[in-house]
Amino acid sequence: MQLLLSMVLALLTVASSAMAQSPAADVVRDLAPSGMLRAAINFGNGVLAQKGEGGVPRGVSVDLATELARRLGVPVAFVPYEAAGKVFEGAKSGEWDIGFMAIEPVRAAEIAFTAPYVVIEGTYMVRQDSPFRDVDDVDKPGVKIAVGLGSAYDLYLTRTIQHAKILRVKTGGGTAMIEMFVGDHLDVAAGVRQQLDAYAKDHPEMRVMPGHFQEIAQAMGMPRVEGQKRDAGAKYLAAFVEEMKASGFVADALKRSGQVAQVAPPAAK
Incomplete structure (x- = not known):
């Protein structure tokens, strides 16, 4: 049974x-x-x-x-x-x-x-000599932020940034905003933490901020x-x-x- x-x-x-x-x-x-x-x-x-x-x-x-x-x-x-x-x-x-x-x-x-x-976290990468130490420091007049067009962090920053200028790269993959940030000598690159960390690891002249502006x-x-x-x-x-x-x-x-x-x-x- x-x-x-x-x-x-x-x-x-x-x-x-x-x-x-x-x-x-x-x-x-x-x-x-x-x-x-x-x-x-x-x-x-x-x-x-x-x-x-x-x-x-x-x-x-x-x-x-x-x-x-x-x-x-x-x-x-x-x-x-x-x-x-x-x-x-x-x-x-x-x-x-x-x-x-x-x-x-x-x-x-x-x-x-x-x-x-x-x-995942959306955060910023800057040069080592940048005066910005915290994500809240970035939104100031005259600051130029590189982002990928239509990305989650582009949409979020478009809603929330009040003073800084957002510059969008229209072509390329997930690192295209880094290339624009470097090539055009912009102030900040916005992106996914893991990608920014990977770039900064190979480029010691860069650093990624410890905080985040968005949880994606x-x-x-x-x-x-x-x-x-x-x-x-x-x-x-x-x-x-x-x-x-x-x-x-x-x-x-x-x-x-x-x-x-x-x-x-x-x-x-």
Whole structure:
């Protein structure tokens, strides 16, 4: 009797697992309407994605997209971009099905975001002889800040900077603002801490400020399609992100790709 009960419980566990791995048809239709999951990969943020051997995408966003496609039972196709602003433009033109971007009010009009899965810092880099010691020192008349056009920190600083001048670089990858900062002899470079730290490590004439002006909440998202609610897909994607955080998947993916970032806390219920 005990053996029979154990067998029944095992069968129920397998069935439950199979159901969890086989989402409803409307979920698959919402997330991968073409039968293939097109995942936007932003190489402009080295915390989320990196180019491996032969330019093959790797990193936490790649791992998440691959696992989601596996659960949906569809192949995955990576749609590469060199900057977050270009990912956002791709959403509006229907180039991808899921993406990995920072949550921003401007973007939320076009993208349905999940809760964040990773939180990273936006901060400043200056030259060693700069008088600026704290992030609050930067917003002064005459100060010129280099940013990447359409990045999360560009959108944030556009809302919050009152006196300094923001100069935006329109082309290039995630380090393009550093090149502009150096080449045009600007006062400050704004960016993701990990990228600024990596540059400063190889350029001792630079230093990264210890504080941050923004905590950048990185989330998964679906483009909003006019006339389509796609609630089933959005609900599934939100639950997927929460499971990936709670199970340690996100933390492990960051570790595998050699990145250090804070896994976001569980979403508020």
